[in-house]
Amino acid sequence: xxxxxxxxxxxxxxxxxxxxxxxxxxxxxxxxxxxxxxxxxxxxxxxxxxxxxxxxxxxxxxxxxxxxxxxxxxxxxxxxxxxxxxxxxxxxxxxxxxxxxxxxxxxxxxxxxxxxxxxxxxxxxxxxxxxxxxxxxxxxxxxxxxxxxxxxxxxxxxxxxxxxxxxxxxxxxxxxxxxxxxxxxxxxxxxxxxxxxxxxxxxxxxxxxxxxxxxxxxxxxxxxxxxxxxxxxxxxxxxxxxxxxxxxxxxxxxxxxxxxxxxxxxxxxxxxxxx
Amino acid sequence: xxxxxxxxxxxxxxxxxxxxxxxxxxxxxxxxxxxxxxxxxxxxxxxxxxxxxxxxxxxxxxxxxxxxxxxxxxxxxxxxxxxxxxxxxxxxxxxxxxxxxxxxxxxxxxxxxxxxxxxxxxxxxxxxxxxxxxxxxxxxxxxxxxxxxxxxxxxxxxxxxxxxxxxxxxxxxxxxxxxxxxxxxxxxxxxxxxxxxxxxxxxxxxxxxxxxxxxxxxxxxxxxxxxxxxxxxxxxxxxxxxxxxxxxxxxxxxxxxxxxxxxxxxxxxxxxxxxxxxx
Numbered sequence: 001x002x003x004x005x006x007x008x009x010x011x012x013x014x015x016x017x018x019x020x021x022x023x024x025x026x027x028x029x030x031x032x033x034x035x036x037x038x039x040x041x042x043x044x045x046x047x048x049x050x051x052x053x054x055x056x057x058x059x060x061x062x063x064x065x066x067x068x069x070x071x072x073x074x075x076x077x078x079x080x081x082x083x084x085x086x087x088x089x090x091x092x093x094x095x096x097x098x099x100x101x102x103x104x105x106x107x108x109x110x111x112x113x114x115x116x117x118x119x120x121x122x123x124x125x126x127x128x129x130x131x132x133x134x135x136x137x138x139x140x141x142x143x144x145x146x147x148x149x150x151x152x153x154x155x156x157x158x159x160x161x162x163x164x165x166x167x168x169x170x171x172x173x174x175x176x177x178x179x180x181x182x183x184x185x186x187x188x189x190x191x192x193x194x195x196x197x198x199x200x201x202x203x204x205x206x207x208x209x210x211x212x213x214x215x216x217x218x219x220x221x222x223x224x225x226x227x228x229x230x231x232x233x234x235x236x237x238x239x240x241x242x243x244x245x246x247x248x249x250x251x252x253x254x255x256x257x258x259x260x261x262x263x264x265x266x267x268x269x270x271x272x273x274x275x
Numbered sequence: 276x277x278x279x280x281x282x283x284x285x286x287x288x289x290x291x292x293x294x295x296x297x298x299x300x301x302x303x304x305x306x307x308x309x310x311x312x313x314x315x316x317x318x319x320x321x322x323x324x325x326x327x328x329x330x331x332x333x334x335x336x337x338x339x340x341x342x343x344x345x346x347x348x349x350x351x352x353x354x355x356x357x358x359x360x361x362x363x364x365x366x367x368x369x370x371x372x373x374x375x376x377x378x379x380x381x382x383x384x385x386x387x388x389x390x391x392x393x394x395x396x397x398x399x400x401x402x403x404x405x406x407x408x409x410x411x412x413x414x415x416x417x418x419x420x421x422x423x424x425x426x427x428x429x430x431x432x433x434x435x436x437x438x439x440x441x442x443x444x445x446x447x448x449x450x451x452x453x454x455x456x457x458x459x460x461x462x463x464x465x466x467x468x469x470x471x472x473x474x475x476x477x478x479x480x481x482x483x484x485x486x487x488x489x490x491x492x493x494x495x496x497x498x499x500x501x502x503x504x505x506x507x508x509x510x511x512x513x514x515x516x517x518x519x520x521x522x523x524x525x526x527x528x529x530x531x532x533x534x535x536x537x538x539x540x541x542x543x544x545x546x547x548x549x550x551x552x553x554x
Contacts, residue, residue, distance in 0.1 A: 066448075070452075095453075097448075102446065105463075106545070116455075121454075
C-alpha cells in the first residue's frame with residue numbers, strides 16, 4: 001500500500017519500515033573514474049539504535065557521512081531517512097564534525113552557536129530558549145554560555161557542538177570521528193557525555209570512528225568496513241547492558257571478546273594483501 | 276616607608292608612561308620644533324611657521340558664533356560638504372564592493388563572466404575618469420561621490436572576493452546540514468567569516484577616499500577642502516593653503532583612528548581566536 005503521489009516515499013505502512021531510521025541500499029561513490037571511495041554499502045539503523053562504523057584510516061568514512069547528510073550526491077544507490085529518500089540535505093539530521101574548532105562559529109558566543117540552527121526552524125522563542133538551556137545543561141556547559149568557543153578547551157568545544165546538535169532535536173545524529181582531536185582523558189569524558197545524552201534524549205546515533213574500543217564501548221552494533229573502496233566486512237551486535245562504565249565495561253570478558261573480534265576483521269584484508 | 280615606596284612606584288609609572296609617549300610622539304614634536312625654527316629664520320612667504328598655520332586655522336574654522344558651536348562659515352561651506360561626499364562615496368563603495376564581492380567570490384559563473392572586466396576597470400586610475408564623469412554626471416555632488424566610490428571600491432571588492440572564497444568548508448557544511456537557508460548562510464556564515472578581510476579592505480579604501488575627495492575638488496568645483504586649497508594658492512593666501520593641508524592630514528588621521536576603534540570592536544572575536552591559535 002504505497003502513498004499516492006510520493007514516488008520518493010517507501011512503503012511507510014509495513015512494520016519493517018516503521019522501526020527504521022536510516023536505510024542505505026547499494027550505495028556507491030566514485031570521486032572520479034579511477035577514484036572509487038565506496039564500492040557498495042547496504043545497511044540499516046533502527047530507531048533509537050546506536051550504530052558505530054569502524055574501518056581503517058582512509059576507508060571513506062567521511063565520504064559516507066557526507067553522502068548520508070546529503071552534502072554529496074552518491075554515484076549510485078539510495079539512502080532513506082525513515083521512509084523518505086535523501087536527495088538533498090534532509091530535515092531532522094544533525095552532524096558533529098571532528099574539527100570542532102572549524103565547525104563552531106568563532107564570532108558567536110556558545111549560546112548563540114547552539115541557538116543558530118533553531119532560528120531557522122519553526123520554533124517559538126520560549127521553546128528555543130528552553131531547548132538551548134536544556135542541551136547546554138546536558139553537556140555540562142550551562143555556566144559557559146556567555147563565552148566564545150575559542151575561550152574553551154577542545155573537549156568543551158566539542159561539547160558545544162554536541163549541545164548544538166541536541167538542541168536541534170534531530171531524528172538521527174551523525175558523528176564524524178568526534179573525539180579524534182582530544183586527549184585520552186577528555187575522550188573518555190566525551191564518550192560518557194554522548195552515552196548519557198543518548199539515554200536522556202533517546203536519539204538515534206550513527207558514529208563513524210577508527211577507534212575500535214570507542215565503537216564497542218558506545219554502540220549497540222558495530223559495522224566493520226574494509227579499506228577503500230569500502231565494503232561492509234561484518235556487522236557485530238554488542239550485547240552489553242546500558243549504562244556502561246569506562247572501567248568495568250572495558251574490563252568485562254564480553255567487551256574484550258567483541259573488541260578482538262572487530263580488530264581481527266579490520267586487520268584481515270591487510271594481511272591478505274601482504275600474502 | 277610604605278608611603279615612600281608607593282610614591283616611588285607612582286613616579287616610576289609616570290616616568291615609564293612619559294617615556295612611551297616620548298618614543299611615540301618625540302620625533303613628530305622634534306620635526307615641528309625644527310620646522311618652527313627654520314621657517315621663522317627663513318621668513319619666506321611660501322613657508323609660514325607651524326604656529327602661524329595653527330593660529331590661522333583657528334581663525335578660519337573656529338571663529339563662529341556660539342550657536343554654531345564656534346564653527347565658522349567655512350566649516351559649513353567647505354569642510355562638511357567635503358566630508359559628506361567623502362563618506363557618501365566610501366559608503367557606496369562599501370555597499371557595491373561588498374555585495375559584488377560576495378557574488379563574485381561565491382559564484383563560479385559570475386566570477387568567470389565579470390572577472391576580466393573587473394581586472395580591466397581596476398587598471399584605470401580614478402582621476403583619469405573625471406572628464407567623462409563630468410560629461411555624464413555634471414559637476415555636482417553626484418559626480419564627485421561617484422568618482423570617490425569608483426576609485427575606492429577596489430580594495431573592498433578584491434578583499435571581499437578573497438574573504439568569501441576562503442570561508443572554511445566545514446562551516447558551510449555545518450550550516451547546510453542544519454538546513455540554514457541560502458540567505459542565512461550568506462549573512463550568518465559567509466559575511467562574518469570574511470569580515471576581517473573585508474574590514475582591512477574598507478580601511479585602505481577609506482584613505483583612498485580622502486585622496487579622491489581632494490582630487491575631485493580640484494576640478495570644476497565651487498566648494499570643499501580641495502577647492503579651498505587650490506583657491507588659496509591662486510590668491511596667494513599661502514598660509515590658508517597650508518591650513519587646508521593641515522586639515523586634510525588631521526582628517527585622514529581622525530578617520531583612520533575612528534575606523535580602527537570600530538574594527539577593534541567588531542572583530543574582537545577574531546583577535547581573540549587568533550591569539551588562541553598562536554598560543
